[in-house]
Amino acid sequence: MIGHVVYAHGSPCPTLVLDARRLPSTDTSLLDRLAVARKWLADVGAGHILKIALVEPSEHPLFDLDYRFVQALPQGPTAFDLRGSCGHSILASIAASAESGSLPRLSPGMRVRVMVRNNGDHIVCEIAEARRESALFDIHFVQPAPKPLSELLLTGAASTVVEVDGETIPVSLVSMGNPYAFVAASALGLSRTEDLFADDPRLFDRLVRIRRATALLLGWPADGAFPKVAVVMAAEGGRIAVRAVSVPTWHPTIALTGAACLAAAVRIEGTAPWVAARRAGVLDGAVDIVTSGGHSSVTATVRNGVDEPELTWITVRGKRTTTLGSFPIEPLASLQPKEITACLSFAR
Template sequence: MNATIDRTGATHLVRAEGAPCPTLVIDADRLPAGDAELLEGLAGIRDGLDPATRRTVLKNAVVRPSAHPLFDLDYYFVQSLPGGRGRFDTRGSCGHSILAAVEAAARDGMIPPLEPGRRVRVNVVNNGDHVVCEVDETGPDRTRFTAHFLCTPARPVGDLLVTGEPVTHVRLDGRRIPVSLVDMGNPYVFVGAGDLGVRDTRELFTAGDELFGLLGRVRLAVCAHMGWDSSGAFPKIAALLPGPDGELAVRAVSVPSWHPTLALTGAICLGTAVGIEGTVPFSLARAAGHESGLVRLRTPGGPLRARARITGPADAPRLGWVSVADKYVSYEHTVAPPVGAYGLPSPSRSEDTSCLSLPL
């Protein structure tokens, strides 16, 4: 891409449909280099938000034009955690925030304007994911995307199973609960809602604090089993039930409550898991009548469609890519921090980015 760009350096609020909150999108050049310094600078930017926005907007995307010839945008996701200033988790990603970042970057001049057919190539700094955001439709304040998560080269599906096995059993209340730990887009724990006493989709979607707490305890049991730190946002957890005509019902936990739909990375991970023989999602999807190809997901907030491309021989399958269609993004407004705040210089409007890189 061109090394000389014209950009505003503004901070934006953008909402991806189905996300639990908008994303705060920040030009990386407003922040200092180094991971700890960047997070402190981000905390300073968030201090300048009005209290309601600071309390409810928990997703942050730090972006800049990519110096790598294969990408258009470098993206660094930071999840704000409840409980105090500067509590962040950078160990995962957020697909909805990737789309929000693309929308903001186009408005800010980091990348060309969005138009149908344009494909924006995003490098996820947190975990090395390669994501292509394909523009399907544009409007004054809303864009429709298809998100493609690529595996280059194609990854053995066994590498996506965190424990190396399709099913792992964890102990909870004297019982052994079968779960599948799959890592594609983000690490997820998938558990059959029936194993938690849920009888049907209506009960799954209307359940309140009791099921929410139970899923949290399953997640804690998984973290204890794996020796993981349970204080951050990852791994995510979702409960599944087979539905009619091959459909899979899913309800997921976000930070700090139920997810209104399913994270885009959750749809990517679940679409992948459905194609891996023996996993909890595979078995439940087969119980619903799903065989292969496009998988239809039903969430409390509406349907989703995911497709995973798995190739190779049956004894050595590989994942090529996973796609989720019909994702809408709406631009909300520009956030204008005070001039000279946080001791950081504003980015120049004509800047050579050929050797810039995000921390981490």
């Protein structure tokens, strides 16, 4: 079986993209296969790849691709989390699908419609630029029907208190693209972006403990990857500064789903991102995000609903992918005819 490795810029690691049609349909058998593949990847020096995307042409007439994300966890080759999604891996899947022939060659103006099997999200990715081994995307998180903003709150409240090491910490639990626990920098004693972006292992450990506490509060596995956790504060120039934790270290920027979730949270009164946005002078849905690794631009569009504002779509602009290569994955060789594997491995 051929694996395609694509790096979405700003992601913690590349994504391994696999053809879902060649893999088992049941979770137990699927994860058994992926565990064997992870062991092999580690043996050949690719153990740092912790994002796996399973993709296939969609049978639904409104979508081009069906996509499922698998987060490999650092606890060991058999540890995975199937709960959430990954926007960077969606882009990797599109690039790999164009490379393998499941999609036409990417070209400017082309739109690819993706159904996220993990959570039912509808994603439309518009190609702004296409080269031989790289592409630039604008990503739209589209609501099938406008969603009341209150329905994005995992606990029904803009702020929820969790107890961490005997201390109570207010967090905003918001789910859009992925579930996130947003923490105000002030709640952690941080007042400067320099401190937020410092290489501070104590801050990292504290955020990991907050993430674990919120997972237990939601009834989710404490050692999983979700909910994600991020600290937010107002920054200079009308921006919002964000520091997020990924698997297993700091996120170098912010996840695509994190940017989308942040933009949605900015529109919900009382959340930590809403407070940070007001302090930064951001009064609408257009948010400039600054991280330790760069900047992002995201816009959340809402409309007036019957009882409350409703989310219609979110757009994240200017995300690039680079295709790193394709190669046969030896322990999965039996899942694809030998002659097809041989041809695909030399297709580039």
